[in-house]
Amino acid sequence: MAASEFIVLGLGAMGSAAAFQLARRGREVLAIDQFSPPHTFGSSHGETRITRCAIGEAPYYSPLALRSHEIWRDIEAETGANLLTITGGLILSSPARTARLHVDDFFANTVAAARRYGIAHELLDTGQIRRQFPQFRVRDGEQGYFEPGAGFLRPEPCVAAQLQLAKRFGAEIRTNERVHRFEPLADSVLVHTSHDTIRTQRLILCAGPWLPQLIGPRYGALFRILRQVLFWFGVRDAGPYRPENCPVYIWELQGPDRAIYGFPAIDGPAGGIKIATQQYETTTTPDSVEREVSPSEISAMHRLIAPFFAGLTDHCIKAVTCLYTQTSDSGFVICPHPDSDRVIIASPCSGHGFKHSAAIGELLADVATGAAPRMDLSPFSLSRLL
Ligand SMILES: Cc1cc2nc3c(=O)[nH]c(=O)nc-3n(C[C@H](O)[C@H](O)[C@H](O)COP(=O)(O)OP(=O)(O)OC[C@H]3O[C@@H](n4cnc5c(N)ncnc54)[C@H](O)[C@@H]3O)c2cc1C
Structure with a gap:
């Protein structure tokens, strides 16, 4: 059976950032998407996304936006891509x-x-x-x-540049492969795709609007x-x-x-x-x-x-x-799955996630690798919505 230390499911804004951040730490990453990102079927397309640093949605978002601006500039320097226009x-x-x-x-x-x-x-x-x-x-x-x-x-180049860097740092990227379901076990998670079954230590769900289908009706109904x-x-x-x-x-x-x-x-x-x-x-x-x-x-x-x-x-x-x-409070969900801490849910949308996505990739890499997250994640719990 195929195996990878980390699997990132979904390679839009969040998954491309998470795959890049894990790969740059030298971790083994398999990144999977059902299409060939960047694409126009999810949430990360349409040529432009607003970014601002004083965030009116809640006070704890500003550090994410500020950190993301630093990362976007680093990625531009590493890839030559044009991502952020002030x-x-x-x-x-x-x-x-x-x-x-x-x-x-x-x-x-x-x-x-x-x-x-x-x-x-x-x-x-x-x-x-x-x-x-x-x-x-x-x-x-x-x-x-x-x-x-x-x-x-520019959302499409942001996704493409992070996937390019993830690959450069050794991530395996599989496109046009759909994850049908995942199975948490005591010592690993089995991920069943249209092509394969893969064992992983940590699965990061960055499925955007497909998330409810993957996490079942009880939690899916929260989105x-x-x-x-x-x-x-x-x-x-x-x-x-x-x-x-x-x-x-x-x-x-x-x-x-x-x-x-x-x-x-x-x-x-x-x-x-x-x-x-x-x-x-x-x-x-x-x-x-x-x-x-x-x-x-x-x-x-x-x-x-x-x-x-x-x-x-x-x-x-x-x-x-x-x-x-x-979500009901327009906030993000970034937390372990209630039934298995080997599965991490990342749903930072409610219409304002893109500007934070580069820093969310870092946070997801922290959570997945067991490093201390660089910010308090309690505002992003799923349980607040139950
Ligand atoms: C119209 C609109 C305007 C917005 N404007 C702004 C803005 O101005 N500023 C801002 O900061 N944010 C904005 N946002 C929010 C921001 O774009 C989103 O927060 C962000 O794009 C979400 O990215 P994501 O990676 O979670 O989802 P997505 O980009 O949808 O990525 C999910 C990926 O998962 C893949 N996937 C799903 N299920 C499976 C499966 N079973 N197997 C394999 N692959 C799978 C999909 O193919 C997809 O590539 C806007 C969003 C929209 C829709």
Whole structure:
């Protein structure tokens, strides 16, 4: 029977980072994915992900984002890949907001995190936002948090670069091989795939939206899989939306019940600007999700956003679906499986995991190898959701 000290199941943002971090420590790693990552079926695609360091979701996330920025720069130096672009990041909100991003008090929490971790930032009133960022048609009373060190990551190159390094450090990478199930034993775990049965000392589950299927109904029910859509709309004049003029942004709107977020025009006028919102009503599965985006979804999105952007056209250049793996408190799960500490569950999604993924790879390598984790993992327990 084949054997490997560690198996990483799933090679999106989290699994590619974990495989790389284990391999660079000289450990024996077998990394398996059912597709050939980076691919467009899970959660780690769509050209860009916002990264920011003062994290409004909860105070314990900022060290992960700060550490990830260091790792992304190291990976860029090692591979020559272009992963992290700093554009600044703008968060817009107001007491009259009707939309909410991830948690209550996201804006106030962000400001508190910036102060706590000494992250450079500016607070802007409505007039300052209008003068500095006229592309955003802010309403009276809206306020801004501007973080100059925020920006965006390129998810597909991030995954590819970490897999390249994992391989360079000796990891075996198997693609187009599906794990059907795993069997924890007293001294090991058996992993049954479409091609093989493999014995391992530790299995790290980085299965993204496929996680519920792998961990069974009791624990799987703690995660909701949500279809999200990313839109690229045209702009009449790309100038104000060029990366040097336009930060990444998150906007808790007044009026609509959904927050929006987006990016500058990273591919010039022809590429348009990528904008998205989030839905929490309808669940799906990665195997049954509707991957096509309908014309009515496009026109509904245009109606939602058009009042808020100067020079936006109704031409949708493209639209892509992507999946959130959502917990009830929008937090991550990074912990041993309740039935076997040889199996580690890594589900850092709820729509905000990418920016932390490089550091989560380090944490997963710590947990898997029995090293002291470099941060307290108790906020990420599965048991808090039971
Ligand atoms: C629309 C959208 C926008 C987002 N925006 C941001 C953002 O701006 N900033 C931010 O920080 N985060 C953002 N996120 C969140 C971030 O992208 C996710 O946290 C992250 O990509 C999750 O990565 P993952 O590795 O857990 O999952 P995935 O990327 O889905 O990887 C899971 C992998 O496991 C494999 N797999 C699953 N089951 C099996 C099996 N049985 N056998 C073999 N292989 C298997 C899959 O093929 C897949 O490759 C966003 C997410 C989405 C969907």
